Amino acid sequence: MFKPLMSCLLLILPSLVWASADNSSEQAKVEPAKLPDQYTFNIGGFYANSDSYMVVTNPKNGGTFPLDFEDDLNLKEKQFLPFFEFTYSFNQRHNIYLDWKSLHRTAQSPSIEKDFQVTIDDTVYDVEAGISLRTTLDLDILRLGYGYDFIQGSNYIVGASIGLHTMFVKTAFEGNIGICVPNSELAKYCDEVISTPRVVDNSVTAPLPDIGLYGIYEFSPGWVFKAHAQYFALKYNKVKGSLIDVRAIVETKISDEWSLTAGFNYYEVDVDYEQTLSVLEQDVNIADYNINYSFTGPMISVQYTF
Template sequence: MLRKCSLGLLTLVISASLAQAEEYKLNLGLFYANSDSNILVSDTKGGNFPLSFEDDLLLDEKQFLPYFEFTYDFNERHHLYIDWKQLHRTAQTPSLEKAFQIRLDGVDYDVKAGGKLQTTLDVDIMRLGYGYDIWQGTHYSIGATLGLHTMFVKTEFEGTIGICVPDNSSAELCDNAIANPQVIDENFTAPLPNIGVYANYEFYPNWQLMFHAQYFSIKYKDVKGSLKDIKIGVEAKISDNWFLNLAYNYYRVDVDIAETSTQNNQSFKVSDYSIDYSFTGPVFSVGYRF
């Protein structure tokens, strides 16, 4: 299903490139993010709890992010867009308060409380899509979008980490903590197709109010996820080609990858690798039309 959505979106891009372009827009700026991210891990009793990257692992909660957007408008009503946001963070926890267990690539790892742990969480988000103006007027336009959000996520833990081994009663024990530091990491790409709406309204000469909202939820095999992307802002034209943008963006994405095992020709879930990620904050950018 995801492959079909990606191929369909690529077909739109190729088809659009054959049409006569009317306008290109390039937007470069900064996003001040207030981040909230956590991962679902296990405790020593076999239960699950969310581990906060900001509160428990001390990653920066607030920081500036680079922002890039490119838009191609053609045939009056048609638009192609691509944008990119990036959030890379690393922090060291001098004394971990909570012990936790996590399964990566089919292996259960145990992180003890009280030890040092260096954590890296790198998230890159690409938004690619097509928009069409359904209604147009002298000072406004309202349309719909079809797009693809893709998250590129790297999670890395470095410290004294043990490997869990099952005993005869099938309970997970983690008594063989490795004395030497080691690194465990997980990289995955989460493509999430989306649909949305947008609206633009020129409320004063050279001043425009802009809004978009995109949403999607999907479950495919062992992967499920959802996203919400809402942005509202003002664009001011300062010359024939240059403009300024000030907006406020709410973005939230949940990605859940189930780890399964097969025994006696039956598959059953043994754990989840789940990331719940959101950021909210103002966006400031400078743009150029050509």
């Protein structure tokens, strides 16, 4: 938790320093003009350096190991991703926002180097080394939140936010994959397999909370620096997850309604969950899975406000 908190402080500190400086001047003592309600649409792209893996089971010894989607399954590490953001600002200090990020990747691996085993919908799937495997990993993140500007000046804003985010994850494997039917002695009967051409797992997380800080500073007419840091961590029953979102951008107006933005974003999602099967009215632990997605890179967008 220390890392994201430090990121928050480092990003918001400049805004607090600027706010303090302005407060010491006569100009900052004047209340900012009342702002009208605004709707803002922001559409852009994000050049991401992705790192994603899943901890899977070794079918030979029952141990677990990380299966890297980029190194082991040939998914692209660098890719241009779309994003969409909508913000409604009202009553001078209040903001409601909705944003969406998407990462869809598919790759063909001519020859898998490692045996691994995954469990989907109470069925165990064995993937043997040496086969050709087509892998799909699609991730969409939808977030809804509320922000409040608790400090306002003539050319700066500092606020706090709280929100909920939901992840839609699709994992697909296509190749000569074995199906292992669960039994009371699961490991013993896993050699009784039936080939299947495609295995698909569609997972949706429950809405999970995140909190954050943000700062806005107009350092020159028509030029604005914006930064935010959001963090979330939760452990509930068999699920544990975290999210870190740190962003710094510069926005420039090209007209009263249109703006261009450019900046840098660090975004990491980490979800752990325990896989179990129900066998003879008892839960059998298959493996503890970890799915990690990390996006780091520059971003650009076009923004429309009215």
